[in-house]
Amino acid sequence: MNAPIRISESESEVMKLLWEQEPLTASEIIERLQRQMDWSDQTIKTFLNRLLNKEAIRFEKSGRTYLYYPLVTRDEYLRSENRSFLNRVYDGAIGMMCAKFLEEERLSDQEIEQLQRLLDKQKKGGDA
Amino acid sequence: MNAPIRISESESEVMKLLWEQEPLTASEIIERLQRQMDWSDQTIKTFLNRLLNKEAIRFEKSGRTYLYYPLVTRDEYLRSENRSFLNRVYDGAIGMMCAKFLEEERLSDQEIEQLQRLLDKQKKGGDA
DNA sequence: AGGTATAGATTACAGGTGTAAATGATGGAG
DNA sequence: CTCCATCATTTACACCTGTAATCTATACCT
Secondary structure, eight states: OOSOOOOOHHHHHHHHHHHHSSOEEHHHHHHHHHHHSOOOHHHHHHHHHHHHHTTSEEEEEETTEEEEEESSOHHHHHHHHHHHHHHHHHTTOHHHHHHHHHHHSOOOHHHHHHHHHHHHHHHHOOOO | OOSOOOOOHHHHHHHHHHHHSSOEEHHHHHHHHHHHSOOOHHHHHHHHHHHHHTTSEEEEEETTEEEEEESSOHHHHHHHHHHHHHHHHHTTOHHHHHHHHHHHSOOOHHHHHHHHHHHHHHHHOOOO
């Protein structure tokens, strides 16, 4: 693996759509993104091209248009963003990070219980 | 509050030192950063100047040199980085975020118990 | 078949960031 | 008093990102 693929914030909005549904045409992507983002269609096409150059997505020709597919998976992306955030901001101190999040973000009881289950599992369950 | 102060990754390394100890002179900062980062002294001075311009730090003259003080606090920084990360990567879904972190990062039993205590407190304790 | 709309490709441009060199100012050594 | 070392300031430059406009090729309508 050479230089890891860096996906910018705007580009990630395109990726999020492709992780939900694959493949999508440029016009589908444009249509959906314009519902939430105030971007011109040209802007979105720029992101598609940059993602192609970075090899974060690929396309297949389908007549006059392209069908876009993700190459980077959502899990790869989340893993790498998590790692870089944790190291950049907290120097890897995950305890501190979680503490800060819990301090400032309000969780629903559902979420709290889900996390408690995860923590329990982690405490018992070894790595194998 | 106008445009929020954005601290870049490199700049944050300077801030981290100032959050540990305040004030510091440029040469102290340079000396400490060069232990871990492969940066020239000029590079570090650039970061100091950019932080000054952003008003993330301030200085007081002390003879021929400056004493630097943080203006942005560590807590402000962490809060804003947390929020932007959570929104940028997880669209605000903190449950999903925590789950992903727990999935991939191994926590010590200590950390797990600390988190469990925090979650307990959060479940009972309201906001007041 | 020719013209037009449209999809994709190329080019643009300013601001931020990493990385530093060049310049300017000044306190201290001689 | 003058020159140098050293600190701070200014300038430099390439790459990334956000944000498009412009150019090119071509499928379709008439």
